[in-house]
Amino acid sequence: MSRILWGGATSASQYEGGFTDGKGMDTQDCRPYIPRTSNATTETRLLTQKVIDEAKDPNSSRYYPFRVGTKGYEYGLTDIDLLEELGVDIYRLSISWSRLFPTGEEEEPNAKGVAYYDAILQKLHAAGIKIFLTINHYALPLSIVEKYRGWTNRKTIDLFVHFAKFVFKKWGNIVDYWLPFNEINAGYFSPYNGVGLVKPEDADYSYDDVFRSLHYQFVANARTIQAARKMGVPGKFGAMVACFCYYPLTPSPEDNLELVRDEEVNQWYCMDILAKGKYPYYAQPFFDKHHVTFEITQEDRKVLKENTVDFVSFSYYSSSICTVKENSTQTAGNLVVTTKNPYLKATEWGWQIDPIGLRTTLHKVYDRYEKPVIISENGLGARDQLEANGAVHDPYRTEYFKEHFKQIIAAKNEGVDVRAYMAWGIIDIVSAGSCEMDKRYGVIYVDADNDGHGTYKRYKKDSFNWYHNFILEQRAKGEK
Secondary structure, X not given: OOOOEEEEEXXXXXXOOOOOOOOOOEHHHHOOOOOOOOOOOHHHHOOOHHHHHHHHOOOOOOOOXXXXXXXXXXXXXXXXXHHHHHOXXXXXXXXXXXXXXXXXOOOOOOHHHHHHHHHHHHHHHHOOOEEEEEEEOOOOEHHHHHHHOHHHOOHHHHHHHHHHHHHHHHHOOOOOXXXXXXXXXXXXXXXXXXXXXXXXXXXXXXXXXXXXXXXXHHHHHHHHHHHHHHOOOOOEEEEEEEEOOEEEOXXXXXXXXXXXXXXXXXXXXXXXXXXXXXXXXXHHHHHHHOOOOOOOOHHHHHHHHHOOOOEEEEXXXXXXXXXXXXXXXXXXXXXOEEEOOOOOOEOOOOOEOOHHHHHHHHHHHHHHHOOOEEEEEEOOOEOOOOOOOOOOOOHHHHHHHHHHHHHHHHHHHOOOOEEEEEEEOOEOOOOOOOOOOOOEXXXXXXXXXXXXXXXXXXXXXXXXXXXXXXHHHHHHHHHO
């Protein structure tokens, strides 16, 4: 098996900013920063039409952090210099749909958006850094949401494929790995982020809307692969889910059965369809139980069957506990809350640190799909301190990397076909979950605060030097 590629990742909405030069408003541009210590209501924290209407108001007094990001739109080319100095083998980034097609319906793209991505992608290619391109990462043109109700409408499939075809035509010959949708199972956990569903004012999200939207994303994923193959695009195509490495709270049969059910719907459902080309056996009983109905045409089934992915990828930050027991102590995680695990330490944000869970997940994913595996996101969100001399000492991040990398290499040695690892937010970005800068993941520090103040100058953290040396060591071992 080939050696593991080591790199990093960002997303357009969290990194670029650049709410200018013809970029249209997307779903992330509507999310305000709300301090965790505030008494903000649920109505404000969840994206209802009322919140979106305020976001569209040019006189709104709120700060919208994704319109600023960490100014990758300005610093993108010099940031690539830093990535080249770091020595990464691979870099994952995403395309802003609304930067290229402001409403999602234009026939021709926004020229300034094309120029921006062309400069970035060509420089990465010239530097010899492999490109892992996410076509859609939690950002849907707002016009599609308001006109078609996002992914609840089959029309959005055609709009997405049109967008993807342009990207293939323009950059298809230099991209190594393609990911149509980031964490596609987020459509279930976080419908606004995942599928552009606006929360009803006085109700919860409809299961019909959620699973219909996911189905249309499955079809769009398959049709995107179909289009790329017809166009002769040489890169590999994958799917991505958020993984949680489930454990039962107790050895009880009930908790273990709950684990199976949680894994099926929360973790495997989307990937089963995209990697195997058909709906899994447990889907219809789940739909029947929750009164879910939506149309699956014969053409849908055909395109799913014929256009499965080449590799599988996932994000992993922490493990989760499954139990039928009510009132168990809860803690936060990526997209979800879970029962607290007494055997694990946690970050300030409550995310439980479990390196062995990553190794376990690699085995489970590879065993289930028998396709090459990529860790497309992993990392430690922590509060970093910029010293007066420009230093950032983050031994906790280096320790996190050491322990997780040890488990990745162990899984590789045990036969798992691990192709790549990408550290999330390799350059500090705005947190997708809490919309703040305090929760930092990068090895490159960006001088900005939660309110958008700061120089936005870049500084190398101690973890930058550690990761650089680690990559060089792994490269040397792989070349022997």
